[in-house]
Amino acid sequence: MADKRTIRIGLLGFGVVGQGVWKNIEKNRQALEYRLGAVLDITQVVVKNLNRERGVQIPGEIYSDDPARVVDNPEIDIVCELMGGTGAALELTRRALSQGKIVVTANKALICEHGEELFKIAHENGGHYFYEASVAGGIPIIKTIREALVANRFSMIFGILNGTSNYILTRMEREGLSFDATLGDARELGYVEADEALDLDGVDAAHKAVILAFLAHGKWVKLNEIICEGIREITGDDIRIAGELGYKIKLLAVIARDFKANQLSVRLHPALISKSEVIAGVDEVYNGVSVTGDVVGTTVLIGRGAGQDATSSSVISDIADAVFMLQGAPKAAISEEDEAVYARLADGLELTAPEDLEGRYYLRIHVQDQEGVLAALTDLLTKHHISFATVNQKELSDGTARIMLTTHQSRESNIRAAKEALAGLNIVLSPPVSFRIFEPEV
């Protein structure tokens, strides 16, 4: 990979997602170019209104309001349609695909309504249409169904595909708020689309359900053929009663196939779902999808379903796949076997010595059940710079006791030394046992 090919990308639209794609390619450019063995060049950015204020600054010469500079430009390798809507986006996607271009999109409404035509144009003209970002934001559900689970046929796919409605339901549940009160907050936070029906009446999630149904089963379903009901009717009482019965109320997309009867059901509606289901635990703005395949069983994916960064992660993933397609390169070239590439990624990276770890710990100490024991333990731990947060003691029938405590932030080396010292005390009857308390800092 001495001479990296430059891949020329044109963005149609430079709103939230477009700016995210720009920003995140810049942010991880080095790692990305190592991984892809190519240089990513955003060569053209086309917007509707050149005068609109945007957060990300880009060079003036690549900036225009002329879509032809992307769509009809033979130098552009990948067209990213990030305008949204089904007007100009449809016309420009048609034009790009009919010229055999690769189009990457996050536009679920467009695929849902015109996917059948657009995939056909792509197929007939040698173009390709990538759409990971159109469903469930940063969750790689398209790639998972299409590639990772290629061995499977899918009896059931269901999940939460709209973050805004999930946020509203979560707050209604947790705080006992009414739908209207929560909606007000969601609006203030900018979570609700300008066209509120998309979020509140289930239309956005239904678009995504239609896409997943096509992907998994090869059948295009029309929105007006399926149940599409939103969350406006849900009251605090409903959520409370459902909770008492062991359910949560979630806005669910359901794509169920009965292979014997050769029947497909696609629908989008609020549903009571048992709290024991993993998907019931997907709260706030998160999305989650459960996929049941006849070989793999049930696999669940949970992650951020929307937002600038999560969505652009998926757009960039599609760009990466397109890069491999353009290079005619084997995809495994995402180069775990390319030692040189990985050596650069790991440049100077050092393995932390176990004794340098820090965290909280749980300690179990078997002791003689006599006065002064806890004081002696405390004293020893303090000398090792360990203080504890909770302590439990259990008397055993043989005149001994088990002391179980959790520590504040401590160093592994101190814990090890303290355990050794504890084991040497007369009152300690067997080597103490410790477990770490894991708290992901996210």
Place this chain on the structure above:
Amino acid sequence: MADKRTIRIGLLGFGVVGQGVWKNIEKNRQALEYRLGAVLDITQVVVKNLNRERGVQIPGEIYSDDPARVVDNPEIDIVCELMGGTGAALELTRRALSQGKIVVTANKALICEHGEELFKIAHENGGHYFYEASVAGGIPIIKTIREALVANRFSMIFGILNGTSNYILTRMEREGLSFDATLGDARELGYVEADEALDLDGVDAAHKAVILAFLAHGKWVKLNEIICEGIREITGDDIRIAGELGYKIKLLAVIARDFKANQLSVRLHPALISKSEVIAGVDEVYNGVSVTGDVVGTTVLIGRGAGQDATSSSVISDIADAVFMLQGAPKAAISEEDEAVYARLADGLELTAPEDLEGRYYLRIHVQDQEGVLAALTDLLTKHHISFATVNQKELSDGTARIMLTTHQSRESNIRAAKEALAGLNIVLSPPVSFRIFEPEV
């Protein structure tokens, strides 16, 4: 895709996973070949002991104990190493990769101990080494980190990577059983590897952690450099106290990178983890991995981490990727844009009419709070073939009441008709509201 290329596959090993690959390719052969645009031919199956009884019957002429028929056979396109272990498997993998072959493996011990050498051999000789099935069985964690999240750098990856120990911990927690008692059951169910240290001392999960650390960070870590502790020390008391403090005890793999200090920590040990973490809810034999990327945020994948079918789903996914590599075809040829392919997949598939759906329902009815109301409602519902399972009534201050009930299995058409009829009753004050109860039949 009129003339499909035949892809010749050789299996090294025909134990649990090998038989699963055979069985599941046969099971979904039609869908697979449509999706891949290729014919999959398992041309050779090599075993150590020809006389051993096996559940799956295969033609005698492809069956041998001579690995050269796979490894040194120019007709074989893809070598599947499903023997396990680090003895003959190492030698045969070296031989295949050094001849530029594609090798698909489920062998985590081999990659963990010899991956650095094997990827190098592959790279230098034009071979390719695929290993999705080596980590977390049917969960596509390799593809997700390598491809779907290619835009990201990974500050934290953690999760449950050994199903057997998770099964033991789950039963200890739920049933208050001791470690030894649960282990006995796990052995009887055949969940524990012949070499018990792999499951109980964390070695199997540590192998997988090492692979994920390399994949995400490009650095090979040695098993003896990292913390690797199993579950043998955990007692029922530990689990109980942890529970009271809001934690579960899980055997966790942790791969944490500090980008500022350029430090990497890889470890495998039991840990107390807050019940509010999604991973804490991954129970029984399931695996779960949480991946935090600097662009996408946190994504969690949960699924079957072991077993014949789940593991073979991942092996077949790697075979599919290898097929595209061999065809030099763009990977998007997994053919959502190939109308002809999908038309065949959806052949005769019918969309279920919404009114034909069946399930349980939740109904909320606003009524006059007077005697005989519940009887009237029951009467009407019965006439529509709807019976109810639970009923809640809430008196409101204005002399009205809300009745909330859940039904037994009902037909959507009956629910619709009943709602309409209910709305026509004098005692019903506004159109009733219903939600479906979703119970995935898995």
